[in-house]
């Protein structure tokens with residue numbers, strides 16, 4: 339690998355995984371996750387997200403290429419790096435007959451660096467953190483899916499972490515559970531933890547992430563700040579007017595393309611960079627176009643994704 343970037347918490351170069359059956363799950367991935375970001379790893383089911391995360395965490399070996407976690411090569415540096423990384427991958431492994439608290443105490447006891455004298459306090463603080471304080475004495479098998487997921491998060495949060503890796507953390511959760519996880523992720527980010535989370539839900543990434551990477555069929559299609567990614571696609575404009583022919587002429591002069599007239603409604607694609615909507619509206623009025631309604635919609639991550647992959651996205655889950 340080239341020299342690692344100082345500010346990258348996760349960095350991969352040409353990271354590739356071909357499973358024994360021949361399936362190319364991850365194909366030449368160059369990923370850079372900046373320190374302090376909430377990084378969304380976005381892609382439809384089967385696009386290679388879990389395989390990538392398993393390589394990052396040193397759980398499986400890449401076929402070729404490499405990955406650095408906190409600046410150190412994986413899986414070689416796993417022993418020194420992993421204690422600084424919390425992870426929740428493919429649902430937490432829990433003892434169903436133990437209470438949530440006892441599950442956490444077991445996790446903590448498995449960590450040779452954890453001081454046994456402060457174990458109970460650590461477990462209690464982690465349970466509070468994820469909102470399971472009141473349910474701490476309940477057996478894990480009686481937990482809902484969302485509670486189990488939060489218990490897994492609590493286990494990842496027993497120690498302060500520089501990086502948190504969450505694989506589809508809101509999978510199977512109800513809207514309330516999703517909101518709670520999002521709030522927690524934002525809080526952790528505010529405290530300085532870099533959060534890397536995979537999701538197939540665009541709106542989730544848009545709500546919580548500062549940066550994102552888009553995967554499709556094992557390949558990285560785009561990465562950058564969420565704002566940059568959304569700006570890569572163009573917004574749409576809609577004008578309602580009894581003078582559609584004049585409106586089309588004026589809008590064309592201002593770089594609007596893909597103009598469609600449907601009776602009194604004119605729609606089109608804004609140029610990039612987009613002009614100030616108020617200026618466009620003023621230009622229409624100046625040209626004598628009677629504007630009844632005017633709307634400009636900014637580009638969203640969903641537009642960008644559709645533009646990038648040419649396919650729709652499972653937005654609702």
Ligand SMILES: Nc1ncnc2c1ncn2[C@@H]1O[C@H](COP(=O)(O)OP(=O)(O)OP(=O)(O)O)[C@@H](O)[C@H]1O
Pocket residue numbers: 357358359361362363381382383384385386387388389390538
């Ligand atoms: N152990 C394995 N052996 C063979 N093929 C696998 C294995 N694990 C995953 N794959 C295949 O590799 C591809 C990528 O799978 P992966 O689980 O990494 O995708 P994903 O984006 O995480 O999807 P999901 O959200 O469904 O987990 C898929 O085609 C999958 O069928």
